[in-house]
Amino acid sequence: MSVPHTFPTLRTPGGAVPPDAPAWNRQRPSAMPYHRYRPVHERVAVPLTDRTWPSRRIERAPLWVPVDLRDGNQALAEPMDTARKRRMFDLLVTMGFKEIEVGYPSASRTDFDFVRHLAESDAIPGDVTVVVFTPARRDLIERTFAAIEGLPRSVVHLYTATAPVWRDVVLGRGRAELRELIRDAAGHMARLAEARTEDIRFQFSPEVFNLTEPDFVLEVCNGLTTLWDACPDRPVTHNLPATVEVATPNVYADQIEYAHRHLERREDVVLSVHPHNDRGTGVACAELAVLAGAQRVEGCLFGNGERTGNVDLVTLALNLHAQGVDPMVDFSDIDVIRDTVEHCNRLPVHPRHPYGGELVHTAFSGTHQDAISKGLAHHARQAEASGEPAERAPWAVPYLPIDPADLGRTYEAIIRVNSQSGKGGIAHLLHTHHGLDLPRRLRADFSRTVQTATDDSGREATPEDLWELFRTTYLAPAQEGPVTLSSWSAEEIAPGEHRFRCELRTDEGAGHYEGKGNGPLAAFTDALAAAGTGVDILQYSEHATAAGPGSPAVAYAECRVGAVTLWGVGRDTSVLTASVYAVLAAVNRAAVNQASVNRVVAQGG
Numbered sequence: 001m002s003v004p005h006t007f008p009t010l011r012t013p014g015g016a017v018p019p020d021a022p023a024w025n026r027q028r029p030s031a032m033p034y035h036r037y038r039p040v041h042e043r044v045a046v047p048l049t050d051r052t053w054p055s056r057r058i059e060r061a062p063l064w065v066p067v068d069l070r071d072g073n074q075a076l077a078e079p080m081d082t083a084r085k086r087r088m089f090d091l092l093v094t095m096g097f098k099e100i101e102v103g104y105p106s107a108s109r110t111d112f113d114f115v116r117h118l119a120e121s122d123a124i125p126g127d128v129t130v131v132v133f134t135p136a137r138r139d140l141i142e143r144t145f146a147a148i149e150g151l152p153r154s155v156v157h158l159y160t161a162t163a164p165v166w167r168d169v170v171l172g173r174g175r176a177e178l179r180e181l182i183r184d185a186a187g188h189m190a191r192l193a194e195a196r197t198e199d200i201r202f203q204f205s206p207e208v209f210n211l212t213e214p215d216f217v218l219e220v221c222n223g224l225t226t227l228w229d230a231c232p233d234r235p236v237t238h239n240l241p242a243t244v245e246v247a248t249p250n251v252y253a254d255q256i257e258y259a260h261r262h263l264e265r266r267e268d269v270v271l272s273v274h275p276h277n278d279r280g281t282g283v284a285c286a287e288l289a290v291l292a293g294a295q296r297v298e299g300c301l302f303g304n305g306e307r308t309g310n311v312d313l314v315t316l317a318l319n320l321h322a323q324g325v326d327p328m329v330d331f332s333d334i335d336v337i338r339d340t341v342e343h344c345n346r347l348p349v350h351p352r353h354p355y356g357g358e359l360v361h362t363a364f365s366g367t368h369q370d371a372i373s374k375g376l377a378h379h380a381r382q383a384e385a386s387g388e389p390a391e392r393a394p395w396a397v398p399y400l401p402i403d404p405a406d407l408g409r410t411y412e413a414i415i416r417v418n419s420q421s422g423k424g425g426i427a428h429l430l431h432t433h434h435g436l437d438l439p440r441r442l443r444a445d446f447s448r449t450v451q452t453a454t455d456d457s458g459r460e461a462t463p464e465d466l467w468e469l470f471r472t473t474y475l476a477p478a479q480e481g482p483v484t485l486s487s488w489s490a491e492e493i494a495p496g497e498h499r500f501r502c503e504l505r506t507d508e509g510a511g512h513y514e515g516k517g518n519g520p521l522a523a524f525t526d527a528l529a530a531a532g533t534g535v536d537i538l539q540y541s542e543h544a545t546a547a548g549p550g551s552p553a554v555a556y557a558e559c560r561v562g563a564v565t566l567w568g569v570g571r572d573t574s575v576l577t578a579s580v581y582a583v584l585a586a587v588n589r590a591a592v593n594q595a596s597v598n599r600v601v602a603q604g605g
């Protein structure tokens with residue numbers, strides 16, 4: 001896709017800076033037609049003033065009710081077929097949802113057939129209740145009841161829009177007429193249920209509750225609580241949707257608290273919410289609504305649904321998990337959940353989607369990587385000290401609100417490297433993928449090399465790329481440089497006295513050399529000095545790359561060779577060989593470095 005570099009259709013705000021604007025804010029009036037819209041307080045009354053929800057806490061999970069198979073499904077260009085619906089249903093059951101809206105059976109044969117499929121198979125466990133959705137039309141209610149015939153337990157969910165614009169423009173009915181329409185439908189439902197032996201409960205949604213006069217909501221809902229003869233054992237669900245999200249979440253919370261406090265026979269009512277996400281605050285609306293008294297939340301996995309979606313149940317439940325509250329639903333394999341949802345909906349989940357997106361546990365930036373890497377190491381130490389397994393120990397790793405392992409993710413993708421990464425992240429990857437524990441100064445040194453490479457390419461460096469860069473920079477020069485060791489041996493000739501014998505090849509030819517020192521490396525540098533290469537080892541360390549015998553050792557040597565100081569690294573199953581290669585690699589790097597300096601000088605650079 002080609003993207004323009006100029007934007008002729010955009011109108012840069014050009015009016016005068018408002019006279020009351022502070023000096024630090026130079027924003028100017030835009031030409032956007034914002035005056036076409038009215039604020040929510042001009043559209044609906046919200047009578048609550050003594051709200052209590054702001055000082056409450058969520059200490060237990062509400063009843064989650066996924067509506068993927070109805071509200072989510074009705075938003076899809078290609079609705080789910082029975083196979084896809086069944087896959088989604090099985091996923092929801094496996095995750096532990098106990099009430100699941102499964103369709104709008106009067107809408108289509110597909111939806112009807114799926115409910116029949118559930119009724120005629122053993123797909124519904126004994127502790128799961130399905131919900132079916134119906135408008136307030138007798139013929140469609142009858143079709144809905146035909147769909148649930150034989151289901152041992154179900155909830156029939158009646159809906160009608162109640163807000164003024166919908167009453168006037170869509171339904172063409174005043175308040176009284178609409179109330180009668182709803183009561184007629186509800187009465188019909190009650191009669192049909194009475195003729196059945198199955199356990200059938202009722203739910204009502206005043207669609208667009210959030211723009212409906214509160215007294216009308218109460219009038220209609222209270223009327224249905226009575227008409228349906230609700231009781232604590234057979235409560236009615238009043239589901240108060242933000243069908244189109246129109247206000248900041250505090251307004252919805254006020255509306256829910258008002259309903260919570262004024263609905264009659266409150267113990268006979270399950271107060272449910274159903275936020276959509278038009279303003280991008282569906283999750284906040286649901287959370288504040290629970291603080292305000294909601295006991296049940298309808299939503300979809302990963303927020304599929306009409307327009308910008310239904311509220312996302314994954315985020316809601318895992319937000320609780322991250323606060324130390326049991327979400328009462330299992331997310332321990334988030335990738336399987338996401339893959340299944342993507343398959344059923346034929347829609348991708350955004351890589352930044354909270355908790356489940358592909359990139360949400362990944363840090364590219366240097367200081368974050370450094371903090372995560374230190375945090376993970378600290379977590380492992382703390383867990384070990386406390387005797388708890390790391391996956392059960394309290395979590396406090398910077399930048400990772402929860403342990404990705406809780407969601408079945410590994411730590412592999414947590415740190416990814418590009419030009420904005422730093423030494424901490426790079427060292428972390430070399431450690432996790434190759435068992436290397438780079439000395440601090442070598443980390444900084446390699447980080448500069450990586451930065452040059454990623455700046456040049458503009459791309460990410462994968463762990464394989466990093467290893468290749470590390471290998472060619474620090475390891476390979478031992479074998480590929482101007483100075484090579486054709487053969488060598490080291491021995492302790494007296495306590496604390498070592499001898500190193502070797503055949504060295506340089507640009508000037510081959511020769512046999514010998515050196516002595518208080519250790520094999522000192523003896524090797526003595527031999528190198530004899531060959532005309534003065535080397536000081538400034539820093540040296542070594543370690544095994546994995547536990548157990550036979551795992552390669554790695555040695556790091558920071559050497560001053562002539563005027564330059566450079567690192568070399570060696571890797572071999574023998575620690576001595578690794579250390580000799582490390583020094584030799586530094587020597588060769590210095591030689592190559594000197595050669596390029598000489599070239600530049602010769603060219604007059």
Ligand SMILES: CC(=O)SCCNC(=O)CCNC(=O)[C@H](O)C(C)(C)COP(=O)(O)OP(=O)(O)OC[C@H]1O[C@@H](n2cnc3c(N)ncnc32)[C@H](O)[C@@H]1OP(=O)(O)O
Nearest residue numbers: 071074104106107108135136137159160161170171207243
């Ligand atoms: C916010 C929500 O998610 S609401 C759920 C929305 N979901 C769907 O619409 C998906 C399934 N819907 C359908 O398959 C169809 O719309 C049906 C089968 C329900 C009805 O189809 P049709 O009879 O062709 O009507 P249509 O789709 O045009 O709906 C508009 C009619 O329903 C009426 N209507 C709208 N909502 C309701 C309701 N809750 N109860 C009763 N009637 C309603 C409208 O007033 C309009 O009536 P009119 O034709 O007399 O003007």
Ligand SMILES: CC(C)C(=O)C(=O)O
Nearest residue numbers: 159205207208241243
């Ligand atoms: C609950 C129903 C009516 C709904 O999907 C909505 O209002 O968004």
Ligand SMILES: [Mg+2]
Nearest residue numbers: 071241243274
């Ligand atoms: Mg909806």
